[in-house]
Amino acid sequence: MSNLKRKINNMNLVRFRFWFQIVAFLLIVYGGYIGFDLGNKLPTFACVYNGDFTGGKCYLGMLQHDLKHPWETFLGFAGYAFLISLGIFIGWLWLLNKAWCGYVCPLGTMQDWITAFRTKLKIRFSQYDWSSRAKIKPIKWILLILLLIIPVMIANSVFGLPKLPNGLSMPFCDICPGRMLIPAFTGDFGQFYIDFSSKTDLVMTTLGMIIVGLFLIGSFIKKRFFCYFCPMAALQYTFSKPALLKLYKDGSKCTKCGDCYRACDMDILEIADDVTSKNLVTEDCTLCLKCVAACPEEGCLEANFAGKTIFESTKEGFIIRMAMDKKGESS
């Protein structure tokens, strides 16, 4: 047992994650071919526009759909449907917590591939400065609130305002880069379009096209560029506290060396500087566990599943991962 534990702690996390992400990507994007289907309440961007091929569907689409009901129906059966869907979503979320982002999300995986491509070209990554980083933090919450409110405002007149046009029924999907990029992997490029049929459609589809462009360029420049703005991350965080998978930190062992912060694709400062909190799953965390792999202090950071440590930082693991366990060439 302790041998297995040591093996896990010494593993090459980057390689493990690379292959895990590929398998997850194949299942989510092509799973439909082999009848694989995880349902339509997944806490990850399994795109509904991918048609029959998708191995599951994103809950954000379902959520927008669930909320587009007049008050009367919503207080009746539609409300129950909404609660059941939400319950299933939370169930999925509690299983993997935000690791859905770091290990499963096809959009996240695509960004990591773009990052790998950039690294191959030896081009430096960019970072936000701390104040800009703080400023963009609320954007995902604003997007989440909009995607919650807009469907309600289509079906109802809120505060006496006129109802919104039906063209907005899936407001987030319209602008989500997943709608265009994920079906493209199954040969469907049909989502790359601008819809001139109405003003709303024109605006939303144009916005969508712009965001795809930004997604591709942005994630080349900044690691996990899109995740900073992702409303799914905000929704997940709302329910993440009781989840089974956790990232724990023992602050008394932390030297604040900042190795974890530098490894973090989301530039989460707390991971290095917070020495009092135990649960370090913050709102932007994708639970990729790169921080655990980069931590040189024995047992300072750990991935914990249902109270059991499954992967923790060790000096030995760090040294092996940095290839410092062998003498190497002599000068």
Next chain:
Amino acid sequence: MEAIKIINSIKDDFKSTIQSMNYFYELFEKVYCKNEPLHNGKTKIGTMCIQIPSEIIYALDGVPIRLCNGFYTDDEIGSDLLTQKACPLVKATVGHFASNNFTDKPDIVFSPTTCDQKTKAGAIVKNFGYKVVDVDFPRTKESEGSREYWRKSIKQFAVELSKFKNKKLTKSNLEVSIKKIGYAQSLYHKLSEYRKQEIAPILGVDMFLITNAFFFDKIDSWIEAMEVLLKEMKTRVDEKINVAGKMSPRIVFTGSPPIFPNYKIPLIIEQSDALIVADETCSSNRMFNDMVAVDEWNLYDMIDSISDKYLKACTCPIFTTNDDRIRRIIDLVKNYKADAVVYQAFAGCTVYEMEQRSVLDAMEKAGIPILYIESDYSPSQQGQLSTRIEAFVESLKTRRRNKNR
């Protein structure tokens, strides 16, 4: 004289000597008693503090020589050049330059602007006619600004050294040297693991010699000597050879760095039947504890990682706050099952003197006995110091006995 006395004292005053320590005893004898140079034909890069990255120096085919000095004779020379009240380490370092008595004379010196005295020392040494380059170092480490500032400083340092050596810093030569130093550090960590055990296989003074050798030794020979030593450690642990007594209190040493041959306090501690099991000083643990962690093995990320290692992880008292240092000491006490802490501050080393109170308070809160000692390089206070240390060790033994009961 100073040097050989200390070497002999370490060699002869203790039981169960480690065979492979002879490499280090001979090394110090060669360099400090016989003045035999180690690095003929190599470019020697003098560094005035821990913060100048050896990784970059080795990558550019230089040899880092850390010039922090522990000789009383040099301290006396320095006293005439600086104020009498200055830190003995700085005085001795400046005195060393003034006397120009180098076994391996540095071709260029990089001086990080760490504490006030070191900062000024750089300029004084420059006046003696040495080539000294200042490397800007920030005095806070929490802010974004200081991180960026230091990264720029390190880039500037790399450019300067690259020009001086007329060699280009590349991804491959830097990666090789990062991993080599990382490997050397990993050996230190392996050796430290043994010190956590109940039966202690190695003395604290031996450890200080080993880490001190890293200041100037050929890195490949140092690595080899460590590998041999680690093998011997393993057999010693299997044979349960203890360098200390069963009741010897275990000490974590912190504060102003013991640098050869100024091992006065560590020696008295261990001659008084206590054992230093860990330390938090820049001549030893702090040099090895943190390794460079790179995420993208390209030049840009390697240089930033190196910069961060020398700033973020550093627990030097020159920084504004010292919570990291306190946490570190407590963690060492816990991990190495230590009974107490000994805090050395050189008279004149203002930053360590000023941090004394906060550390003492924190230790009291944590229930860890601590002895604060002000010392200097002079050999004269011996008697008074050993009385204090012996009394402290005795009190620790009593404490242990009462606990066992």
